[in-house]
Amino acid sequence: MTSPAKQTPVHQVVPPRTLVKMGNPFVRLLLGSQLHGLMDHAVLVLHITGRLTGRQYDIPVNYVDIDGRLTVVTSAHWRVNLRGGADVEVTLRGRRHPMRAMLEEDPAAVAVAYQEVISRLGWLKASRNLGIAGPDGHQPTVLELKRAAREYGWSVITLTAR
Template sequence: MPDPTIDAGHPPEAMLAIVNPALRLALKTPLGGLLSDFMLVSFTGRKSGKRYSTPVSAHQLDGDLYVVLEAQWKYNFRDGADAQVSHRGKTRTMRGELITDRSAVAGICERVATSYGVKKAQRQMGMAFDGGRLPTIAEWEDAVGRMKIAVIKLTSKT
């Protein structure tokens, strides 16, 4: 079986243990305005009731913010949930909607990756692309199913 075109490309855990606390702090301050590639999503666990604050890459399409992720915390946004989102130095309440439909997620991932170009897409999306090229929609659909990739769409609650 050939190697997958798209695979996880996350930074090492030791690096995240240092970077994530610094990002959590910085993204809540005016300094966060300089870190526009990232945002802090703070939400309450559906089952635990515990409060979480997770720094993630900020992906923008058509004026909306998106989180592309494999992590299990995505299920806290099933059926929608409010979140405090700190992005570009400002914090606001937004509504997060979990998108799991394979073709919808693949389409969003393909658009996000294309908007960045190969190198930035790999870095911002935490993924590795085989062959130094952007994946096709079919390759994204395969990765969505295999890696359990989903998207959280964050929209303003005005």
């Protein structure tokens, strides 16, 4: 257990697992339909293949476009399929696109990426998109984000065209 002195003031805020499991099929359907424009600005479907099982995963995720690179943050276990880089497909703006996914798990690099997302979106919007709450509701520092990345196992996936 983490001692109070070492706890990070940044907290992960995630919806209940049951809500995500029930909502994901609807989001996948919406993003692949003509109504995709309702969510295109913030959500895409990441299509990945399990390295060991060969199973196809279709995962709705929030993203931020940073200079043409789609940036996704997650602590979900499926991300291990992207270690070392992986060819994936993404449903974005109603169409499926081939992309290259690079996974970053180093807490310092993840903290810098989170800080970039926060500076692009602004703290209030970024906190919702990233699923985090800062110290006393204020924007966290890079050091606080680094501690949280280590504590929660945060990672960053960068998607680029292939």
